[in-house]
Amino acid sequence: MTRLLGRLGGWCARHGWIVLVTWVVAAAALMGGSLAFPSPTSNDASIPGTDAQRAHDLMKTGFGSGYDTGGTVQLLLYSPDGPLIEDDRKRAVERSIDRLRTMPHVQEVDTPFRKGGISSNLQIGLITVRLEGNDGDQIAATTQALSKAADPAREAGLEVVPADSSTPADKEIKTGPSEIIGVVCALLVLVFAFGTLVAAAIPIFAALVSVASGLGVIGLLGWVVDMPKQAGIMATMIGLGVGIDYALFLLSRHRRLLAQGVPVVESVRRTVAGSGGAVVFAGGTVIIALSALMLAGFPLLATLGWVTGISVVAAVLTSVTLVPALLGLLGHRVNALKVPFLRGSGSSGSGWSGLGSWVARRPWRVLLASVVVLGALAAPALALKLGPVDEGYGVQGSDSRRAYELMATGFGPGFNGPLIVVAELPLKVADADAPLVADVVREVEDVDGVKYVGEPEVNTSGRSVLLQAVPEYAPSDERAAQVVRDVRAISLPGVQMHVGGEVAGLTDAGDRMAERTPLVIGVVVLLSALLLLLAFRAPVVAIKAAVMNLVSLGAAFGALAMVFSIGLGSGLVGLDPPVSSSYVQPIFFSVPIESYVPLMLFAVLFGLSMDYEVFLLTAVRQSYLRHGRNARAVAEGLGSTGRVITSAALIMVAVFVAFIAYPDSMVKTFGVGLAVAIAVDATIIRGFLVPATMVLLGRLNWWCPRWLDRILPNLSVEGHEEDDEPAVERREPVKLGV
Structure with missing residues (x-):
């Protein structure tokens, strides 16, 4: 090659x-x-084979009312000066509803002046617009057009805010100044380098x-x-x-x-x-x-x-x-x-060579100190809190955040994440008044944590019933996930209960991630170690590299737990605290991390960490093949790559830190995790832990059984040593497989 x-x-x-x-x-x-x-x-965040996906599929079969055609849009109304039912305000709201009914793709509009449509203080109302034939990819544009149609209510002094009806995959993350900041920081590092x-x-x-x-x-x-x-x-x-x-x-x-x-x-x-x-x-x-x-x-x-x-x-x-x-x-x-x-x-790397020599003289002490430091950095990872991130953590002042707060204040936090319950019935029923339907509704109402159950609806075949159940908890509250599981556990003869909606979908995503994470980690570690084995023909080095990468991942997850789960840096990365009844807003507050983020971070970080391992091992191996002295090879390898790896790490850290400025919490999570992992990997691990272990392992670093050496293809990652320097006096290379 x-x-x-x-x-x-x-x-x-x-x-x-x-x-x-x-x-x-x-x-x-x-x-x-x-x-x-x-x-x-695509705004499709479906997970095939899950109960939430089954509920979603059933919801599109014969229920109508916008469930199988174009989705729904909700508009929150807030009257700061008095009740919405006051005559002038009510007429303004009704004029807005009349305009909404004339908009394209609108099938049905539910007035706020209905049961469950207005808050107990009569100042917050909810308009629900059901659509048909609407392109799901255009939901944001449709929502804005519907919000504009409610201008008569605004002219009457009411606040009208569109609720966020998008899925996690529907969140559009637009490019901004972070790319420019990252490039400028990288350029400065390169100029100094x-x-x-x-x-x-x-x-x-x-x-x-x-x-x-x-x-x-x-x-x-x-x-x-x-x-x-x-x-x-x-x-x-x-x-x-x-x-x-x-x-x-x-x-x-x-x-x-x-x-x-x-x-x-x-x-x-x-x-x-x-x-x-x-x-x-x-x-x-x-x-x-x-x-x-x-x-x-x-x-x-x-x-x-x-x-x-x-x-x-x-x-x-x-x-x-x-x-x-x-x-x-x-x-x-x-x-x-x-x-x-x-x-x-x-060409000089005397500082880094000196560090390598210093480590080589005291490998055990360096190894123990590195392990202690890395253990301390990784320890907070035990407190990592996974779960959905609702709009309560959104950007302060955004429509989605304001709608979330109005919904929670007027109707309770659970209204921001209603459960869509679809029950498959063992026999055909004529309508929603059937006794079996009443049994389903009653069982759902009796589940701990369910605050409200809407009117049931039977599909055209009479074999499924759909209803909306509102939990007492916010979507990001882990107790909401338990409500999902309890509703699914309802036991009625012949009835199969399915739960969909955002909370149910994210609950299933978390369960799927927990189930598949060991498999993904095992495959990544095994294949990466195999690639290193092909590159260096040294099984010990390949296994050790994989272990070192897992260590840097521990430090990254520890940092994520400190910043988000424990909340010591959540405000520093630009997240706004959730709304509080107290006049004093919290300085430190916990933010859950989406369940799929750690697995994505693992894959990205494992690959990026391996970059520096490959470059360092390449340099060490070239030196070792020249003179066969292990400790000297480690010092020379660190000396020739230390400054370059440090510069490369600074660039990556600068780029990833720049992306923390994005308002999206997922991007912030990636920015923090990637930046910390790369910083730790390029300093503690590559500067101390890797050299110390290589010195202690000695000739075992490059040992390869004869049988394995015979069957491995020749895919050496480095060129010939004479390509890198003028002719020098060197000892015979140490042969592998002995």
Whole structure:
């Protein structure tokens, strides 16, 4: 593989303009095509085989009333100056209802002046609009149009707020300043790392081209597959980080070779043959980890996994083709536009080599200290709180947050997450007054935690009954999930109870994640270790690398628990506290983490952490093959990669921290988790724990049984050692398999 990559890098360096123009045209065409022909996004967060999905399917069969056609939209009314039933206000509301009934796709409008439609203080009302023939992807636009139709109520001094009827996958996360902030921070780190503006601009340019290409492909794929609205932001976040990092590793080695007097094209060839192989293997581990999400049994999560993998593929391709082309075109001008007072990174890594030597002299003490520190960082993960995040944690002042607060104040917190109960009956009933239907309603009313049960509705076949049950608890309250389970546990002869709705769906998602998490983790760890085994032909190193990545994940989940579950930093990351009856709002408050987020974080973090492991192990192995001295190889490997890995980690941390500014809680969670994990991985783990364990293991690091060495294909991740430096006196390489 290294020879093939070397030839590819050399060709790209000699034909730089062809490669550059091809990439720019391709990126512009893909991105332009996706913008000119925006594909529909899917709001389908269904989980096949779950009870919530069964309830949803039954709800669409013969019930009408908007359940099987276009959904519903709710408008909250608030009268700050008196009751809604006062004549002028009531007439204004009725005029609004008349206008709503004339709007396209509106099938039925429920007035607030009905049982259960107005609060006990008569100041908050609820208009429910049922739709037919409406495109589910246009629910946001439809909601805004319906809200506009209620202007007569606003003119009468009433507040009209549309409730958020979207699903988790329907949350559109728009791009904003975070990408710009991340790129600027990355550029500053690169300027300090290289000391020249030209060198600093190369990774940024390559990453932007790869992100644009990846987003273009993702946008066009939306025409043939269901694409969640989070896809773009996830691809951008990961694509920027790995794209800059991969180009940085290649550029650092190229500049080192130029400083040794190697000709430009030859330097590029050696760089791509050596560091390019590490990039390919590092990208492969990320893609393997993301691909394993297909085993989670959650279509939304699986799609997010392979979509994010597209951005990683684009980053790898630009790194081994576009970056060599740029290096070939620039030649020695790669060091142009030096920044005064900044020396930049050179070939010296004496500081990091010194750290490696220091660790090598006291490996046991370093190992124990590292374990204690990492254990302390991971300990809060035991308090990690999983659950749905309702609009009570939304952006202060947003329509969805205001509607949530009005609903909770006027009707109770459970009205923000009603349960849709569908009972399959053993025999046909004539109407909702049948005794069997009354039994179903009574059993649901008797469940602990159910506050209100709406009027039942029988479908056209007479074999299913649908009703709405409102729990006493908010959607984010874990007790709401227990109400779902208790309703499903109702036992009536021949009756099968199914519960749908947002709370039920998220409850099933949590149960599915808990069931499939061991499988996903096992597959990711096993395949990643296998890839490392193929790369280094060293089973001990492969197993140890997988364990080290799990350690950094523990620190990341500990940070998430501290910030969100324990609440010590929830305000600092920009989350607003939930509404409180007290005039003093809490400084620290707990925020649940969506049940699918930890598994997605695991896949992403495991892959990203493996990047640094691959680059460090590559350098250590090359040194070891030169002279066969393990402790010295560890020090030299850390010295040659320490500054580069640190710069790469700073860039990733800067990019991920920038995304914490997004108002969406899921993006904030990813930003915090990714930033902490990368910071810990590049410092404590790669600087102390990995060197200490490698020193203690000695020759076992590179031991391989003869039988295994014979059957493993030759897929060495690194190029030949003589490609990296001029001829030096060295000892015979240590042969594997002995």
